Every structure is written in structure tokens, then in C-alpha cells.
Amino acid sequence: xxxxxxxxxxxxxxxxxxxxxxxxxxxxxxxxxxxxxxxxxxxxxxxxxxxxxxxxxxxxxxxxxxxxxxxxxxxxxxxxxxxxxxxxxxxxxxxxxxxxxxxxxxxxxxxxxxxxxxxxxxxxxxxxxxxxxxxxxxxxxxxxxxxxxxxxxxxxxxxxxxxxxxxxxxxxxxxxxxxxxxxxxxxxxxxxxxxxxxxxxxxxxxxxxxxxxxxxxxxxxxxxxxxxxxxxxxxxxxxxxxxxxxxxxxxxxxxxxxxxxxxxxxxxxxxxxxxxxxxxxxxxxxxxxxxxxxxxxxxxxxxxxxxxxxxxxxx
Amino acid sequence: xxxxxxxxxxxxxxxxxxxxxxxxxxxxxxxxxxxxxxxxxxxxxxxxxxxxxxxxxxxxxxxxxxxxxxxxxxxxxxxxxxxxxxxxxxxxxxxxxxxxxxxxxxxxxxxxxxxxxxxxxxxxxxxxxxxxxxxxxxxxxxxxxxxxxxxxxxxxxxxxxxxxxxxxxxxxxxxxxxxxxxxxxxxxxxxxxxxxxxxxxxxxxxxxxxxxxxxxxxxxxxxxxxxxxxxxxxxxxxxxxxxxxxxxxxxxxxxxxxxxxxxxxxxxxxxxxxxxxxxxxxxxxxxxxxxxxxxxxxxxxxxxxxxxxxxxxxx
Numbered sequence: 161x162x163x164x165x166x167x168x169x170x171x172x173x174x175x176x177x178x179x180x181x182x183x184x185x186x187x188x189x190x191x192x193x194x195x196x197x198x199x200x201x202x203x204x205x206x207x208x209x210x211x212x213x214x215x216x217x218x219x220x221x222x223x224x225x226x227x228x229x230x231x232x233x234x235x236x237x238x239x240x241x242x243x244x245x246x247x248x249x250x251x252x253x254x255x256x257x258x259x260x261x262x263x264x265x266x267x268x269x270x271x272x273x274x275x276x277x278x279x280x281x282x283x284x285x286x287x288x289x290x291x292x293x294x295x296x297x298x299x300x301x302x303x304x305x306x307x308x309x310x311x312x313x314x315x316x317x318x319x320x321x322x323x324x325x326x327x328x329x330x331x332x333x334x335x336x337x338x339x340x341x342x343x344x345x346x347x348x349x350x351x352x353x354x355x356x357x358x359x360x361x362x363x364x365x366x367x368x369x370x371x372x373x374x375x376x377x378x379x380x381x382x383x384x385x386x387x388x389x390x391x392x393x394x395x396x397x398x399x400x401x402x403x404x405x406x407x408x409x410x411x412x413x414x415x416x417x418x419x420x421x422x423x424x425x426x427x428x429x430x431x432x433x434x435x436x437x438x439x440x441x442x443x444x445x446x447x448x449x450x451x452x453x454x455x456x457x458x459x460x461x462x463x464x465x466x467x468x469x470x471x472x473x474x475x
Numbered sequence: 476x477x478x479x480x481x482x483x484x485x486x487x488x489x490x491x492x493x494x495x496x497x498x499x500x501x502x503x504x505x506x507x508x509x510x511x512x513x514x515x516x517x518x519x520x521x522x523x524x525x526x527x528x529x530x531x532x533x534x535x536x537x538x539x540x541x542x543x544x545x546x547x548x549x550x551x552x553x554x555x556x557x558x559x560x561x562x563x564x565x566x567x568x569x570x571x572x573x574x575x576x577x578x579x580x581x582x583x584x585x586x587x588x589x590x591x592x593x594x595x596x597x598x599x600x601x602x603x604x605x606x607x608x609x610x611x612x613x614x615x616x617x618x619x620x621x622x623x624x625x626x627x628x629x630x631x632x633x634x635x636x637x638x639x640x641x642x643x644x645x646x647x648x649x650x651x652x653x654x655x656x657x658x659x660x661x662x663x664x665x666x667x668x669x670x671x672x673x674x675x676x677x678x679x680x681x682x683x684x685x686x687x688x689x690x691x692x693x694x695x696x697x698x699x700x701x702x703x704x705x706x707x708x709x710x711x712x713x714x715x716x717x718x719x720x721x722x723x724x725x726x727x728x729x730x731x732x733x734x735x736x737x738x739x740x741x742x743x744x745x746x747x748x749x750x751x752x753x754x755x756x757x758x759x760x761x762x763x764x765x766x767x768x769x770x771x772x773x774x775x776x777x778x779x780x781x782x783x784x785x786x787x788x789x790x
Contacts, residue, residue, distance in 0.1 A: 166566045166592060170558075173573045174580075174587025180554040180608075181588050190588035192555060192606065194509045200604055202559045202591040239495040240507060243485075244517045244559075244602040251481045258488045265489075272489025273496050273505035276517040277481060282597015287559040289515055289604050291507065293495075 186378075187299050188233040188363060189290070197236035197292040201227035205283035213325045216253055218340040220260020220286065225342040226365065227288035228268055229409040232345040233363040234299070235353020236292035240273040241265050244287040246280035257286055268346045298353045298413070302360035303379035307414040309438035310423060313343055315368055316396030319405020335395030342409035348430055349411055357422055358413035367406040369458045372438075372446045375412070382443030385458075388451045389437045403448070403458055414440055501693075502614050503548040503678060504605070512551035512607040516542035520598035528640045531568055533655040535575020535601065540657040541680065542603035543583055544724040547660040548678040549614070550668020551607035555588040556580050559602040561595035572601055583661045613668045613728070617675035618694035622729040624753035625738060628658055630683055631711030634720020650710030657724035663745055664726055672738055673728035682721040684773045687753075687761045690727070697758030700773075703766045704752045718763070718773055729755055 161169070171185045178184070183191035189199035203209060203223035211219065224241060231238050243261050247253045254277055262272055273291075303309075317338030324331035331339070345363070352358035360379055362371045368390070376383045385403075392402045415423060420436065427434035438449075448458050476484075486500045493499070498506035504514035518524060518538035526534065539556060546553050558576050562568045569592055577587055590604075618624075632653030639646035646654070660678070667673035675694055677686045683705070691698045700718075707717045730738060735751065742749035753764075763773050 161566050163592070166569060169570055170560070170573050170590065170592060171587075173570060174556075174558065174577050174590070176577075176581070176586040178555065178586045178588070181586065185587065185589045190555065190557070192511075192588070194511065194608075196507075196509065196511050196606075198513075198555075198557065198604070198606060199589060200557050200559045200591050200602070202561055202593045202602075204561050204593050204595055204600075206596040207561075207594050240493065240505065240513075241489075242505070242513065242515050242604070243489065244515045245485070246517055246519050246522075246600055251476050254481060255484055255488060258485050262489050262491075266491070271491040271493045271496065272485075272500065273493070273507070274500045274514060275485065275489070276515050276602070277478070277485060278517045278519050279522050280519055280598065280600070281521040283595065285519075285561055285595070285600045285602075287515065287517075287591070287600075287602035289513070289557070291511075291513060293509075 183297060183299065188230040189236065191297045195293050195295060197231055197234050197294050197297060198289065199227060199230035200287055200289045201230060203286040214340050216256035217260040220257040221264045222340060222342060223286045223288045224261035224264025226409060227290040228264060228346055229342060229363040231290050231292040232349030233361050233411060234294060234297040235349050235358065235361065236294035236297060237350050238268050238270045238290060238292040238346060240270055240291045242289040243272050243275040245275065246278045246285040248280055248284065253284060257284065261288055267344050298358045298361040300360055300362050300375045300378035303375050303381050303414040303440045304359065305381055305440055305442050306417055307359060307440040308417055308436050309383055309412065309414050309440060311391065311410055311412045311435055311437050312345055312348060312432050313410040314391040314393040314433065315364065315408045315410060316398060316401035316405050317393030318407040319401040320396040320398065332395040338393060338395055339407065345411050348432055351426055352413060355422065355426065357415050357419050359415060361411060361413040364408040364410050364412055365406060367404040368412065369403050369446050371412060376445055382441045383438055383446045384441050385438040385446060385448050387448050389435060391433060391435045498612060498614065503545040504551065506612045510608050510610060512546055512549050512609050512612060513604065514542060514545035515602055515604045516545060518601045529655050531571035532575040535572035536579045537655060537657060538601045538603045539576035539579025541724060542605040543579060543661055544657060544678040546605050546607040547664030548676050548726060549609060549612040550664050550673065550676065551609035551612060552665050553583050553585045553605060553607040553661060555585055555606045557604040558587050558590040560590065561593045561600040563595055563599065568599060572599065576603055582659050613673045613676040615675055615677050615690045615693035618690050618696050618729040618755045619674065620696055620755055620757050621732055622674060622755040623732055623735065623751050624698055624727065624729050624755060626706065626725055626727045626750055626752050627660055627663060627747050628725040629706040629708040629748065630679065630723045630725060631713060631716035631720050632708030633722040634716040635711040635713065647710045653708060653710055654722065660726050663747055666741055667728060670741065672730050672734050674730060676726060676728040679723045679725050679727055680721060682719040683727065684718050684761050686727060691760055697756045698753060698761045699756050700753040700761060700763050702763050704750060706748060706750045
């Protein structure tokens with residue numbers, strides 16, 4: 161059972177329909193009656209972060225920023241965070257993690273309004289709940305044939321940092337910064353949604369290809385990515401990391417073919433690079449086109465918590 | 476640093492005031508603009524439950540019921556749950572935990588609208604987010620001198636089950652049932668709040684004395700408990716377990732002195748025993764009176780995740 165299949169099964173166990181819910185599970189966040197948008201995001205020591213790589217405060221900041229990124233992807237304005245913390249014996253670790261989440265909340269002007277804390281006999285675990293508000297939300301299923309595919313910022317930096325740490329070296333400082341301080345795309349996500357420009361939107365947490373595939377699946381379309389157009393982070397310098405690395409927390413969205421100038425103007429206004437990286441086509445899944453028009457299906461497509469380990473190391 | 480002190484520090488790090496928030500951290504749940512009530516509840520394997528004691532589905536049910544109990548204590552009607560799960564390699568454990576939370580949601584008519592899932596290199600961790608709605612909420616700080624102190628149901632059963640397991644024996648089936656299936660007090664909590672009867676309310680998660688002390692502290696009053704009046708669960712048979720055992724998930728509330736007959740009528744209507752167990756007095760903290768009027772301060776007062784282990788075993 162891979163992670164997507166596990167999530168599908170969890171959703172089918174948990175979901176039963178509800179009049180209190182405008183959009184149930186399966187997107188970046190749930191959308192409740194009254195316009196509340198809510199999402200949870202787990203960060204597990206040894207899986208999402210290691211405390212010999214980054215400080216507890218940096219780990220907290222990442223977790224907070226990742227949770228807020230789900231709201232950005234729905235076009236929802238954040239209102240509050242809640243933080244559940246499980247830590248080994250020493251409670252000071254909980255305080256440092258909390259400080260980091262608070263800093264991520266401060267960046268978008270929201271406080272931590274609740275949470276829970278427990279001893280953990282194992283790794284430190286943070287679960288950050290992000291609560292926001294929206295009139296309408298931008299979902300994964302809104303992509304239509306003919307739309308352009310866009311991405312904010314540049315990709316692959318966070319994954320480059322992880323690769324360096326895993327190889328026992330210190331990452332490029334730019335890559336490290338991308339890992340410890342995911343970008344704040346909340347204002348951008350809300351603006352793209354409110355302007356009606358973004359028709360499908362997702363935040364890139366598991367890698368561009370994996371998250372593009374989620375949009376393609378939810379919209380029943382094919383996404384064609386233009387390999388030469390994908391913005392690769394200076395700290396990464398490797399297209400594969402940009403395609404499959406994950407943890408970028410940039411926004412990928414689709415927009416009507418004629419929306420390019422509005423999108424570029426919005427990007428300039430917000431000082432965020434917005435790049436057209438492909439188009440929506442008939443079909444299914446994600447394909448990658450090179451400059452000669454050659455097409456290939458990309459590799460395994462992102463991080464999978466429950467994948468069977470790849471014995472050969474090649475994918 | 477004990478758990479109360481840790482929570483105080485976490486709150487002071489995380490909270491900054493917010494116009495989007497009607498009641499911030501420090502109570503059973505936060506109360507947001509628009510009437511949303513939200514709480515999170517952690518359940519950590521090896522701390523809150525053990526899978527050699529109970530099944531994964533039972534552990535999920537407990538975690539879901541515990542989260543919903545926080546809404547009951549605010550007088551809020553539940554609308555949705557979110558569930559974050561971290562499990563060791565085998566994802567089937569996540570499915571069983573989710574089934575249990577779903578069953579707790581079904582009991583009060585709400586679905587699981589979102590969540591997250593991750594591999595854990597250590598114990599299984601569930602964080603259940605309960606989202607509800609209320610016009611006004613019943614907080615811990617509403618107790619006033621002269622009010623009566625009441626409790627729903629009977630106490631000590633869950634703690635008796637834990638004591639049996641820890642001693643290597645099988646618990647009394649009634650005690651076991653109290654541990655695996657905390658009561659649903661949502662309808663009761665909403666009715667007590669809506670009728671204006673409950674002036675301060677809390678759910679008993681860490682033990683009657685510890686949670687009564689939270690109400691006393693928040694209200695700046697003393698709570699006098701009448702030892703002879705406290706309803707001890709048939710499966711417990713030990714007043715100390717009822718006072719300090721915890722995990723009962725019953726409601727303790729204070730009510731005006733003249734409200735007794737209304738409260739008893741409400742209890743009859745809902746088939747829940749509601750017992751007057753004490754009164755609110757001037758002073759601070761919690762004291763216990765026996766039938767001869769002798770007063771003593773109760774012991775350590777409930778479970779503390781971060782307490783220094785008691786070397787002598789006596790407290």
C-alpha cells in the first residue's frame with residue numbers, strides 16, 4: 161500500500177458526508193459551513209526533520225509554515241494555529257518547537273490559540289492545525305484542458321539540503337534556507353483565488369510531479385510539464401530535485417490561457433516569480449516534454465512515506 | 476517543570492491576541508470568530524494507551540471521544556473531526572486507528588473531514604482535532620462563591636483499568652469498558668450550557684482533583700469537594716481512583732445554588748446521573764471534606780506528563 165492508496169483508504173473510512181461541510185477530505189484542507197478552512201500537518205522527528213540537521217526552533221517554523229501552506233493552496237486567509245507536541249522527557253524541547261511555530265504564525269499575523277502536549281517515548285512529533293477563512297476555495301479538481309500550468313518561486317532547494325545532509329555534508333546555505341524557512345505564499349494564494357485566476361491549486365509538498373499528478377487525477381486531465389521552463393532553485397542546480405524533491409511549499413496552479421499578463425502583474429506586485437511551466441491537456445497523469453518536444457513519463461514522482469524501499473536505488 | 480507550568484509557558488509563547496479569536500488558549504477549546512470551537516487532543520502509544528492492553532480500533536475510539544469531550548466541556552455542538560496519524564512501517568495500523576475515531580464521530584454524528592498521515596520511527600501517535608460550534612461557551616473561569624459543584628456519571632473506572640493492566644492483571648470488565656469507551660457527554664454539555672445552568676465547566680481528563688483545581692484557579696475561588704458524595708464507578712471501588720485517576724471524560728460544572736431541581740430533571744431526561752459533589756467557596760485550590768467535616772488537601776492531584784517521578788511511591 162503506498163501513501164496515496166493509504167490516504168484514499170483513510171478518507172473512505174473517515175468520511176460520511178455532512179451538511180456542516182462544504183468540502184470534505186481529499187484536498188489541501190477541508191472547507192466548513194461558515195467559511196472556515198482547516199488543515200492539519202504532521203512533522204515527525206526522523207521523518208520530516210532531524211535535530212542534528214536543524215534546530216528545534218527551525219523545525220517548529222517549518223511545521224508551522226507547512227501547515228499554513230495548505231491554506232494558501234486553498235486561497236484561504238489564516239486566522240489561527242493550534243499545535244500538538246509530543247516530546248521526550250525534557251519539556252524545554254516543546255518550548256523551542258512552539259517558538260518556531262509561533263514565528264511562522266507571526267509571519268502571517270496569526271496566533272497559536274490552543275493545542276496539546278504530551279511526553280513521547282520516541283521521536284518528537286508536532287501536529288500543526290491551521291485554521292483560515294474563505295468565501296470560496298480553489299481546489300485540486302479545477303484544471304481544464306487548455307489552461308496553463310504555473311508555479312511560484314523556484315523548486316528543489318529544500319530537497320538539495322536534505323540530499324547534502326544525507327550524504328554527510330553541509331548543504332549550500334541557500335538550499336538550507338529553503339529547507340528551514342519555507343516561503344510564505346498565503347497572500348499570493350488568496351490573491352490568485354480572489355482574482356479568479358487560479359482554477360486549480362495545490363502546494364508542492366511531495367514534489368512537483370507528485371503534486372501535479374494529484375491535480376491531474378482530481379481534474380481528470382493530463383498535465384504536460386515543459387522541462388526547460390521549470391524554475392530550479394539556485395541552491396539545487398538539478399532539475400530532478402525540482403521535479404521530485406518535495407518540501408518546496410511553493411504553489412502550483414492552473415489558469416486560463418489568456419491570464420498570463422494578469423498573473424505576471426500579480427507576481428510583480430508581490431515580488432514573487434510566477435512561471436508558466438506547462439499546460440493542461442486531455443488524458444491523464446503527468447508527462448514531461450523536453451525542448452525537442454520529446455515526451456517522457458517522469459519517475460516515481462515524489463516522496464512516499466509508505467513506499468517499499470527501492471532496493472536498487474534507481475527509480 | 477510540571478505539566479501545568481509547561482502548558483502555561485507554551486501558551487505564553489504562542490498567544491499574542493487576535494481579533495479573529497473570541498477565546499484564546501487556556502480552556503478546553505478555543506472559540507473563534509463566527510462561533511467555531513476547536514480543540515486538539517494527542518494520544519501517544521505507551522503514554523495514553525498500549526496496544527497490548529487494547530485494540531487499535533479501541534485506541535482510536537478513545538482518542539476521538541477524548542477530543543469530542545473538550546467540545547462538550549465548552550457546551551459546543553461538534554461539526555467535524557480531523558485526524559493526524561503517525562505509525563510504524565505497517566500502514567494497516569493507521570486504518571484501524573482511523574476506524575476507531577470514525578466510530579467515536581458516528582456516535583455524535585460527525586465525519587472525519589481531513590488529517591495527515593506519516594510514518595513514525597517510534598510509537599503510534601494520533602492527534603484528533605475536534606471542531607464544533609456554539610453561540611457562547613462555558614469556560615473554566617465562571618465559578619462563583621455559593622455555586623454548587625456537580626459531576627456527571629461516575630469516576631475512577633478508567634483509572635482502575637489502567638491500574639489492573641499495570642499490575643499485570645485483567646481489569647474488571649466494567650472498568651475496561653470505561654477506559655475503551657469514554658462516555659458521550661456532548662448533548663449534556665450543550666444542554667447545560669444552553670440552559671444557562673452550567674457557569675463553569677471542564678471535562679475530567681486528568682482526574683477530578685486536578686481538573687477541579689483548574690476551575691478553581693481560573694475562577695479565583697476554592698472548590699470544596701464532599702468526599703462522601705463523589706460517585707465512584709462500580710468498576711473502580713476506590714475513592715482515590717475517582718479523585719485522582721483521570722481519563723473519566725465526565726463533565727464537572729458549577730451551577731447556581733437554586734438550580735438543583737433543573738439539573739436533576741435534565742439528568743433524568745438524558746439518563747445521565749448528575750451528582751452534587753461540593754460547593755464553591757472563597758479561597759483557592761481544592762479541599763476535600765469528609766462526613767465529619769474534617770478537611771484535607773488532596774494529594775498530587777492527577778496525572779502529570781512531566782512530573783518528576785516520585786521515588787518513594789507515596790504522594
